Amino acid sequence: MATRLFEGKEHASYYQKYRFSPAPEIQDLIFSYLNERLNKPYELAVDVGCGTGQSTQILSPHFKKVLGTDISEAQIEEAANALKLPNTTFRAAPAEEVPVDDASVDLLTACAAVHWFDIVKFLKEVDRILKPGGCLAFFSYLPHMEVHYKDRSEQMTKVFSEVEDVLSKYQHEKVHHVKTAYKEIFDSIPYTDKVRKHDMATKTKMPLADVIGLIQTFSMFQTYRRLEPEKANDFIKTIEQRFLEIMEVSCNETEVEVWFKYVLVLASKPK
Numbered sequence: 001m002a003t004r005l006f007e008g009k010e011h012a013s014y015y016q017k018y019r020f021s022p023a024p025e026i027q028d029l030i031f032s033y034l035n036e037r038l039n040k041p042y043e044l045a046v047d048v049g050c051g052t053g054q055s056t057q058i059l060s061p062h063f064k065k066v067l068g069t070d071i072s073e074a075q076i077e078e079a080a081n082a083l084k085l086p087n088t089t090f091r092a093a094p095a096e097e098v099p100v101d102d103a104s105v106d107l108l109t110a111c112a113a114v115h116w117f118d119i120v121k122f123l124k125e126v127d128r129i130l131k132p133g134g135c136l137a138f139f140s141y142l143p144h145m146e147v148h149y150k151d152r153s154e155q156m157t158k159v160f161s162e163v164e165d166v167l168s169k170y171q172h173e174k175v176h177h178v179k180t181a182y183k184e185i186f187d188s189i190p191y192t193d194k195v196r197k198h199d200m201a202t203k204t205k206m207p208l209a210d211v212i213g214l215i216q217t218f219s220m221f222q223t224y225r226r227l228e229p230e231k232a233n234d235f236i237k238t239i240e241q242r243f244l245e246i247m248e249v250s251c252n253e254t255e256v257e258v259w260f261k262y263v264l265v266l267a268s269k270p271k
């Protein structure tokens with residue numbers, strides 16, 4: 001069964017503001033894997049579960065056409081309004097029914113998204129739409145992020161871990177795919193040419209305000225806010241205050257560095 005946790009307009013607007021594009025290291029690995037298997041020029045890339053398009057826009061310089069799809073109309077509306085790239089379009093569609101022809105796609109990506117899909121149906125659809133030699137890239141950041149600031153990184157990270165602990169109560173069962181670094185999804189891919197890399201560390205600088213925004217994009221925080229709005233709002237205010245106190249600053253525009261680990265699954269359809 002597909003899962004629908006990202007439908008609200010408010011959730012989509014948090015996405016637009018606070019999600020960021022995949023780290024350059026991930027992008028390099030994806031494009032070199034593709035380069036080794038298909039000749040340029042590339043015609044079509046599809047980013048499935050594209051949200052508000054941050055994972056889609058990295059594709060546009062490399063392909064003649066790019067399509068971002070998502071089951072949520074609200075996410076697609078935000079993506080289409082925010083990103084006006086001449087070769088890139090967005091459409092609301094389930095991952096299990098991508099609106100493109102058979103054997104037409106050079107690269108299919110799903111960033112922080114594949115674990116939400118009906119995996120069996122989705123992998124059949126991927127096989128339908130990939131060209132022979134075409135590639136898939138499923139990737140996601142993993143839990144247990146670290147927040148670094150001067151000599152206060154240990155305390156900052158401890159607060160972030162507490163956030164993850166509190167929110168874990170609201171976690172959907174499908175998040176176990178992320179916690180196990182996409183092991184089952186990788187094993188289900190029917191191609192022999194495949195690789196799974198996990199524990200790839202990346203670092204991103206952002207203002208503290210964006211860390212607070214990022215937390216609010218998590219599906220588990222949105223579930224918390226839907227079930228207990230006042231408690232969830234107080235919780236997020238308290239967390240911000242605790243970070244500010246540790247940093248001994250008053251401005252949430254102060255920059256911190258967030259360390260993520262990613263999982264990346266790459267595979268290529270036989271020629």
Ligand SMILES: C[S@@+](CC[C@H](N)C(=O)[O-])C[C@H]1O[C@@H](n2cnc3c(N)ncnc32)[C@H](O)[C@@H]1O
Binds near residue numbers: 069093
């Ligand atoms: C965590 S978000 C990731 C969005 C974006 N790729 C990013 O990296 O910011 C997951 C997205 O998958 C979408 N989604 C969930 N189930 C889906 C399905 N069955 N078909 C298409 N999209 C789906 C959600 O609406 C949501 O926008």
